[in-house]
Amino acid sequence: MSRKYDKTYLDHLCDYESAWRMLFTFSSGLLGLMVIWLVVADSGSETFVVALMNVAGLSALTALSGGLLWRCQ
Secondary structure (H helix, E strand, O other), X not given: OHHHXXXXXXXXXXXXXXXXXXXXXXXHHHXXXXXXXXXXXXXXXXXXXXXXXXXXXXXXXXXXXXXXXXXXX
């Protein structure tokens, strides 16, 4: 029973590497689309604000999942 608690938190997160890889793939793909949308949208419009917020959130999500994948190697 104590073997269950011998792993660190990072080891438990690394058990789901395929899910983190899928999250990294989708978030980086959507980040690329949002950057294109950010360039196309007018700088004063509501669409620009939404795209900017999406870029900020997706950047954080991509960095988090990519960093975790890098640590799990």
